[in-house]
Amino acid sequence: xxxxxxxxxxxxxxxxxxxxxxxxxxxxxxxxxxxxxxxxxxxxxxxxxxxxxxxxxxxxxxxxxxxxxxxxxxxxxxxxxxxxxxxxxxxxxxxxxxxxxxxxxxxxxxxxxxxxxxxxxxxxxxxxxxxxxxxxxxxxxxxxxxxxxxxxxxxxxxxxxxxxxxxxxxxxxxxxxxxxxxxxxxxxxxxxxxxxxxxxxxxxxxxxxxxxxxxxxxxxxxxxxxxxxxxxxxxxxxxxxxxxxxxxxxxxxxxxxxxxxxxxxxxxxxxxxxxxxxxxxxxxxxxxxxxxxxxxxxxxxxxxxxxxxxxxxxxxxxxxxxxxxxxxxxxxxxxxxxxxxxxxxxxxxxxxxxxxxxxxxxxxxxxxxxxxxxxxxxxxxxxxxxxxxxxxxxx
Numbered sequence: 001x002x003x004x005x006x007x008x009x010x011x012x013x014x015x016x017x018x019x020x021x022x023x024x025x026x027x028x029x030x031x032x033x034x035x036x037x038x039x040x041x042x043x044x045x046x047x048x049x050x051x052x053x054x055x056x057x058x059x060x061x062x063x064x065x066x067x068x069x070x071x072x073x074x075x076x077x078x079x080x081x082x083x084x085x086x087x088x089x090x091x092x093x094x095x096x097x098x099x100x101x102x103x104x105x106x107x108x109x110x111x112x113x114x115x116x117x118x119x120x121x122x123x124x125x126x127x128x129x130x131x132x133x134x135x136x137x138x139x140x141x142x143x144x145x146x147x148x149x150x151x152x153x154x155x156x157x158x159x160x161x162x163x164x165x166x167x168x169x170x171x172x173x174x175x176x177x178x179x180x181x182x183x184x185x186x187x188x189x190x191x192x193x194x195x196x197x198x199x200x201x202x203x204x205x206x207x208x209x210x211x212x213x214x215x216x217x218x219x220x221x222x223x224x225x226x227x228x229x230x231x232x233x234x235x236x237x238x239x240x241x242x243x244x245x246x247x248x249x250x251x252x253x254x255x256x257x258x259x260x261x262x263x264x265x266x267x268x269x270x271x272x273x274x275x276x277x278x279x280x281x282x283x284x285x286x287x288x289x290x291x292x293x294x295x296x297x298x299x300x301x302x303x304x305x306x307x308x309x310x311x312x313x314x315x316x317x318x319x320x321x322x323x324x325x326x327x328x329x330x331x332x333x334x335x336x337x338x339x340x341x342x343x344x345x346x347x348x349x350x351x352x353x354x355x356x357x358x359x360x361x362x363x364x365x366x367x368x369x370x371x372x373x374x375x376x377x378x379x380x381x382x383x384x385x386x387x388x389x390x391x392x393x394x395x
Contacts, residue, residue, distance in 0.1 A: 120319030
């Protein structure tokens with residue numbers, strides 16, 4: 001009995017250590033950006049709230065306030081509002097910690113063992129820190145997708161669709177979670193709830209601006225995204241820090257900026273859709289978890305807007321893939337995870353020589369390559385593997 005108690009105590013300490021390290025990484029990254037006054041992305045986010053409040057065009061350049069442009073939906077102004085009213089240093093740090101905290105919470109809500117949750121957190125930690133270093137909100141996007149999955153699994157479609165609608169109306173990526181509709185046991189409720197939340201969230205900024213302004217802003221947002229996509233795919237030089245995607249790899253390796261996204265996206269969509277005809281597999285937790293991983297990876301590696309800081313979403317998907325496979329296919333699973341660590345996670349950090357980063361990793365968008373291999377593995381699994389006879393849950 002004493003031995004069991006000791007093991008439980010040690011396990012709890014390991015969990016606490018992982019959580020402490022997770023927040024320590026986020027805090028270190030956030031404080032570093034504040035001290036170096038490199039919080040431009042936070043200023044873009046913060047000013048969105050004040051611009052909506054003042055009914056200014058969200059998508060114009062404001063060089064006196066920040067460089068670059070705002071590329072998110074008007075409802076994001078409500079998400080950032082509690083931080084925007086604080087002093088910049090405090091708002092930025094709390095914003096970064098909130099991003100890290102919600103992603104941690106979402107991962108610990110997945111219906112798997114605590115050990116598996118800690119493995120996913122360990123795999124994702126460095127990419128989380130990379131995103132926080134860029135003061136981005138990609139950890140929130142990943143968290144919203146995961147929470148949508150978890151809540152649909154728990155038959156709480158009302159709140160699950162809230163996170164899908166929020167992710168979609170903030171940064172489009174969240175729309176990928178609509179695929180979880182096929183796993184819902186309450187499909188009519190799912191559709192009704194999603195439509196309800198879309199309407200509510202579109203209207204939310206109207207409470208502190210005006211209906212005409214918000215509707216106009218959404219139309220301007222659509223035009224901005226179209227123009228941004230054209231710019232990202234417009235050439236290797238233009239897209240050095242963007243278009244880190246499968247299409248970006250093709251464009252850069254072939255030096256063909258006119259290569260169309262649809263040439264990749266259409267086959268990818270078919271590969272994702274075909275296994276969904278295997279209705280009997282829906283009963284197996286591993287099948288559904290595989291789709292969670294697929295969506296987390298898909299929304300990044302098939303987006304021309306993908307950049308290094310967005311890969312926290314894809315790598316959290318890699319973490320889910322790993323805990324599904326590592327016991328049964330340990331040699332190949334570990335080899336591929338090492339490939340992910342080297343080329344995706346570490347390649348854009350200071351641990352990689354700058355020459356290799358510039359002339360190989362960034363020049364050919366190679367950060368996307370290991371995640372593509374994991375995605376192909378997952379797609380092959382959901383197409384060919386039958387999980388009959390396996391435990392319903394990943395223990």
